[in-house]
Amino acid sequence: MSETQAMFCYQCEQTAGGTGCTRSGVCGKSPTVAALQDLLIFGLKGVAAYAYHARELGVHDDEVDAFLAEGLFATLTNVDFDVDRFIGYNLECGRINLKTMKMLNEAHVARFGAAMPTAVETGAKAGPAILISGHDLLALENLLKQTEGQGINVYTHGEMLPAHGYPGLKKYPHLAGNYGGAWQVQQREFAEFPGPIVMTTNCVMAPKGDYKDRLFTMGPVGVGVQQIKGFDFSAVIAAAKALPPLAAKAEKKITTGFQHQAVLGLAGPIIDAVKSGKIRHFFLIGGCDGAKPGRNYYTDFAQAVPQDCVILTLACGKYRFNKLEFGTVPGTAIPRLLDIGQCNDAYSAVEIAVALAGAFKCGVNELPLSFIITWYEQKAVAILLTLLHLGIKNIRLGPSLPAFARPEILKVLQDNFNLMPITTVEADLAACLKK
Ligand code: SF4
Numbered sequence: 001m002s003e004t005q006a007m008f009c010y011q012c013e014q015t016a017g018g019t020g021c022t023r024s025g026v027c028g029k030s031p032t033v034a035a036l037q038d039l040l041i042f043g044l045k046g047v048a049a050y051a052y053h054a055r056e057l058g059v060h061d062d063e064v065d066a067f068l069a070e071g072l073f074a075t076l077t078n079v080d081f082d083v084d085r086f087i088g089y090n091l092e093c094g095r096i097n098l099k100t101m102k103m104l105n106e107a108h109v110a111r112f113g114a115a116m117p118t119a120v121e122t123g124a125k126a127g128p129a130i131l132i133s134g135h136d137l138l139a140l141e142n143l144l145k146q147t148e149g150q151g152i153n154v155y156t157h158g159e160m161l162p163a164h165g166y167p168g169l170k171k172y173p174h175l176a177g178n179y180g181g182a183w184q185v186q187q188r189e190f191a192e193f194p195g196p197i198v199m200t201t202n203c204v205m206a207p208k209g210d211y212k213d214r215l216f217t218m219g220p221v222g223v224g225v226q227q228i229k230g231f232d233f234s235a236v237i238a239a240a241k242a243l244p245p246l247a248a249k250a251e252k253k254i255t256t257g258f259q260h261q262a263v264l265g266l267a268g269p270i271i272d273a274v275k276s277g278k279i280r281h282f283f284l285i286g287g288c289d290g291a292k293p294g295r296n297y298y299t300d301f302a303q304a305v306p307q308d309c310v311i312l313t314l315a316c317g318k319y320r321f322n323k324l325e326f327g328t329v330p331g332t333a334i335p336r337l338l339d340i341g342q343c344n345d346a347y348s349a350v351e352i353a354v355a356l357a358g359a360f361k362c363g364v365n366e367l368p369l370s371f372i373i374t375w376y377e378q379k380a381v382a383i384l385l386t387l388l389h390l391g392i393k394n395i396r397l398g399p400s401l402p403a404f405a406r407p408e409i410l411k412v413l414q415d416n417f418n419l420m421p422i423t424t425v426e427a428d429l430a431a432c433l434k435k
């Protein structure tokens, strides 16, 4: 959207000039309502992704389904022009997203057991291999079952890393390790991987020619490559046997599996460490990664966090720093870096924050806890709306503020929640530690 362009909507026949309403709607829709509708649609997309995975696992929720339908209906032409009602829908979208992430967490735990801290290999074993990326743990389970006893190692990529923490998945000895980093480097990493690659969800990139023939997609994902029907991985397994094997490579281990069930198991030592001054502050540094150079901010921030502070992280933004050495909080056995899991495990982060607030008899905003969030796409929008729905203030968001959030909407977010853009590591860290 250019500076002179107040909005862009081309969803109905009466659109201005037959190309799009850019100053105000021919229908009477204001630029603010147009922006709020866009925000709602983006939030709904995030909720839909989590609801999709929950439904795959056999659970759904009538209220979530009804909200998805009503929210979309409200954005139809000539249905709702009311700014206040759309502001209500935004915050309601955050509540519904929290409910959906909770539903998905419970479905994962019911099927795979509660995640537990687990050290994960990032090197490789020699032999035939399959790489699986995205967020769909059910797809991974099916792949592991179908490759059992076949001499094929399965490696996780991107957001599949937290799978290693679940008892129902880590029990498979051929779940060999985590390979590569976040989604935006997949074109290089997939080209280097010799075996077949399965992309279960976002974030997939248009494949380069050198791995297109061994890339498989499933579910709603499609980039013009072979599509897996249901959970039938026979073509992937055949490809793994026919393609060159992966060479052995030694690398360090990283740890995942610190969802709320595991962290709350450490609640006693953590609370004691805070009370005795061994832990000064908690930072939630995480969210969606992306390709912009400014995202080095998150690596630099994590490295600058003082030794007496704990970093909670989630989603693929963690690949900016999760192979660095953070050790333990001095004088304790508490790791300084706790990987909570996938983006949907933001639910676990909320549970941890609420439990800490309960233990210290204060609100979440009074905790020595700062949110340093990196956003990229619409799941992050849904999660941001969840944090705002919970009344969480002083969130630092980057690397840039969403272009769809018009100045008047940003002002509402800044006035009510003190949502702010990231600045410099030094300034932001100092401001957080003053809390
Ligand atoms: S719905 Fe309204 S703003 Fe959108 S294209 Fe139609 S007239 Fe324009």
Ligand code: SF4
Pocket: 158, 159, 182, 183, 202, 203, 287, 288, 289, 290, 315, 316, 317, 343, 376, 377, 379, 380
């Ligand atoms: S965390 Fe966000 S950017 Fe990363 S793979 Fe998941 S949806 Fe994509």
